[in-house]
Amino acid sequence: MKRLLIAPLCLVACVAFAEPRVYELWESNPAPVGPVETEPRKNGTFPYDQAWEYWSYPIGNGYMGANVFGYTDVERVQLTEKTLFNSGLYGLGGLTSFAEIKLRFGHDAVKNYRRSLNLNEGIAVVTYEVDGVTYTREYFISYPDQVLVMRISADQPASVSFTLAPEIPYLSSLREQDKRTGSVVAKDNRIILSGSLPNENNNYEAQFRVLHEGGQLKAGADTITVSKVDRATVVIAAGTNYELSSDVFLLPPNEKLDPAKFPHDRLNAILDAAVAKGPDALKQRHLDDHGELFGRVALKFDSEVSPLPTHQLLEEYKNGKTDIYLEELMFHYGRYLLIASSRENTLPAGLQGSWSNYEITPWTGGYWHNVNVQMNYWGACAVNLAETFEAYINYFKAYHPEAQKKAAEFLTEHHPDRVSEEPGGNGWTIGTGATPYKINKPGGHSGPGTGGFTTKLLMDYYDYTLNREYLEEVAYPALLGMSRLFSKTLIEEGDHLLVQPSASPENPVTLEQIEGHPGRLDAKGRHWITVGTTFDQGFVWENHNDVLKVADLLGKNDPYLNQVRAELPRLDPIIIGESGQIKEWRQETTYGSIGERHHRHISHLCSLYPGILINSSNPEWMDAASNTLDLRGDLTTGWAMAHRMNCRARLKEGDKAHQVYSLFIAEKTVPNLWTLHPPFQIDGNFGVMAGVSEMLLQSHEAAIELLPALPAAWSKGAFDGLVARGNFVVSAEWSDNKLIGAGVTARSGGLCRLKITSAKDARVVDASGNKISARVVGDDVMEFNTVAGQKVGIQFGK
Structure with missing residues (x-):
């Protein structure tokens, strides 16, 4: 068998690539x-x-x-x-x-x-x-x-x-x-x-x-x-x-x-x-x-470096010759662009990264919080570039006092009886548009869930790095403040608590579609301001769930947390409609009865990705999410295709995730491999980078799952340096779509749980090849204890 790596597979978490590839974009003309x-x-x-x-x-x-x-x-x-x-x-x-x-x-x-x-x-x-x-x-x-x-x-x-x-x-x-x-x-x-x-x-x-x-x-x-x-x-x-x-x-x-x-x-x-x-x-x-x-991450499919100039490689791909080297190159290009546009002491990457030749840049070139800036950083920690997200952390710290003022303004407008005079008592909020100079409060086509969309990033950074100081000083106050704001937006409707006002980002409706339902159209007459959209309800659930998790980790006993615990089970965030779809609006019946059938945003699936509410513990929700993606369709704007790719990966639908990725490259990529909304938006590049890593490694369900959404097109390959939650650095090699070896470095130590096929046939060894005690839970999970800095290998067979 031809091997991609030096044989035998490195037993520690450093898959040894025989010849590290040099990745280039190149042309033979200016x-x-x-x-x-x-x-x-x-x-x-x-x-x-x-x-x-x-x-x-x-x-x-x-x-x-x-x-x-x-x-x-x-x-x-x-x-x-x-x-x-x-x-x-x-x-x-x-x-x-x-x-x-x-x-x-x-x-x-x-x-x-x-x-x-x-x-x-x-x-x-x-x-x-x-x-x-x-x-x-x-x-x-x-x-x-x-x-x-x-x-x-x-x-x-x-x-x-x-x-x-x-x-x-x-x-x-x-x-x-x-x-x-x-x-x-x-x-x-x-x-x-x-x-x-x-x-x-x-x-x-x-x-x-x-x-x-x-x-x-x-x-x-x-x-x-x-x-x-x-x-x-x-x-x-x-x-x-x-x-x-x-x-x-x-x-x-x-x-x-x-x-x-x-x-x-x-x-x-x-x-x-x-x-x-x-x-x-x-x-x-x-x-x-x-x-x-x-150099922290290596990823190689069973491909050869193309001898073609980049535009020709792309053109052939568009014409049906789908060289998977280009798919590999696009992943690495995303990592390159993230390094080039977001560093520890800089401003975050904006909608166009660090680049604009415009006098008036599309959508300000700023930070759009109803999906775009979040997508910029979805894959940052997973591809071992957590430092790049520090730019956003510093930005958040700077705008946070203004975001607290915006929360008071938002509540004064919509829930004046709930405005607190206590410092920080209203929490904080952020709307869609933001720049290095200004932020908005929620309104128009997006509800307050944009804030929970943002705290999900702040939570993920901790889950990947286990930085306790950051958790205490940044993440916990941010999550607690966001929950305080959310609590003040919830209204009683029967047994449920629903966000008001609420909107599903940017999806327009018609008057006929919402006739007889509560709410109103926004000032432009296109977007429905209502109660309890899946986008908002889902992010209240995500934020409430995360703040309770962090409070337990830190031993916090703020009396307000009891209110969060009481609200969490009453949110009713996910509802399945008559077409077997995840509803975008509570009042929706069949798919498309409200809103555009093929709209670019899939805001009602944010609880699948980047959220964790929709997961494999509820197969009915997973099936409904898959059906929703089928109904929504793949051909849309660039960044929106990237979101679909990530959702397919979360559903463990590797071939469908790859199908979206291939379509994205063919339809939304230009010769310098920038990707288009259109026009150019860098979130598409970052989104598919995250999607590739999500297809190869997932860690949101209390275990590290290797190759969870591996498509047939990537039947053979290897990676090294991807990061899982818990601060574990992971390597893997596979052939014929089957894992043949892996490695883990425990940066922080602690219990490591791996979800792999035939876990009972695997063994864990240290750097010297000595067997390490591991427990098998069920058919596909093995767990073992680690100490900080420990490197282990996962072997199969004798």
Whole structure:
């Protein structure tokens, strides 16, 4: 039997891949030019640049992102910095492009062209030949040094010449309120691009320094030209006067940022430190940082690395030649994008991650809490990148005081008799739309369940990391506050307690569908504001269940917890309708009697995924959830297909999960492997990354289940480094769709429970091959005790 791994399988939790794969996106041509639409689209965004969305290669460090086009005449590198916001949309403001960086090389007739994005290294590379000289350009954005680095070299001395010409985009805005001021000034080996945006008193600046070996350097008014050098490096730092703090959310718009504060000194210090290290050290520090994160997980199906350029690989997949290498590559690309757009000390990944070339970015580029920002982080802990979620934890801490105010406002509007005057007595809430500057309270097309959708993330982070300090200081107060808010929204209806007001995110209804039922249409006349939708009821159940679990872990005895215990069994969150479906609304009869039959949101299935209420202990609910997905259909927007994929994985329907994944790649993926709503939204990339991990490893039902939703298409493969709840790192190898070996590292120790087929035929061994005592529970669960740091292997046969 051909094995994917070194034989025998590593007995500890480090599946040894014979030859770690290098994952690349690559093309044999630069990105095409255009087309660019300059008029606003129907959703209010502009301009739309297809070359940027389909073909450019994204790099980033969580603070900022850049898109590399690979042109040889005038290279284009578009720069985004997460805190530069204009008036945007919906009164929330919006992310906007920071700078356009042009490198004028004047190379037209080139040979042997290749551009690539190395996911293992986090480096974009462009190489080509002109007049017998081979030129190489490397681009990366370093998290430890907080700089964008562009290294330009040639294989012959004194051959590198170019002009660096950064530009401020959108100085002539279509909107008066978004007209930014700014200038670009060059002196010696430095360029300073700086200005202000009026919307939030946003002062911005980018500093460029050019280092060169040999040849000459000359500064113009706003450019720097290097001539006949051996090698040159451009180092860039960018930022604004934004600082993440509670004041940013609490203060009125004209006071959120200090107009007298500028980022100049901070950026100058960043560049001084980076330049002092030198180009080679900057690259090595970046490689060490990125590589440590990316290298934590290995996943290999029984596939070969494709020799095709990425667009051709994708095109063949779309035409029916479904190379599973592309499915493997998409998983790793999701991990790459998460590292590039969300780090411990940065803002979280937004709707477009860290990237926007727009003046007015779709849906603000912010944090949408009725599924999108949650989807960004569904797989973070499972793919061994828990640190990336710390960005959201810090964001939550900053907006939490404002969220407490929003809770009081929400209750004053809907339940004025229940408003508490006690500090924290109303809990907290968050609506759908949010940015680094503002949050909303629930209303319109989404009910208060958006808050429970968010606390589910906070709970999952603890379940995966077992960080006790975090549990005490962040998760428990967040869960307790959310339950307090939920309790005040519940009204008596017979034996049940129902959320009022309640809505099922974004699914429109008609007047005929809701005639005779309680509630009203929202201000736009499309969405039903009613009582007790499955979305809201489900997340009250999830949050109440989690807060009681955490209270037990911490030994808390807050008297309010007795109210939570009393409310939990009265929520009636899951109801099966006449079509055998999970109802979205309580008043629903047959499937589709209310709402759109094939709507993108599957909010009523959030209790299946990411929630845990619908699970295998209730087969009737599982069957109804599967039927609901069948009725809803797979072909929808990108991120919504990713949610369907995860739900199919939770249902242990591996082939159906794979079917959605294949359709997603074929219908919603573009040549740079970004995925579309459309337009580009990064939640699709992150959603299918989570979906792949969920197909291979689940841990939400009190045991770690290996290969729970393995499709026939992935009949042979191996993974290493995926993480299960309980802080266990897991490896596995399988063939003919059967597990043939596994490993576990117990980061925190404790009881490990594994759900595997033929558990009675398996044995647990330590790193020396000695058998460890294990108990078999039923037919398919084995459990054994571990200590922190212990590594064990799972073997079958003699």
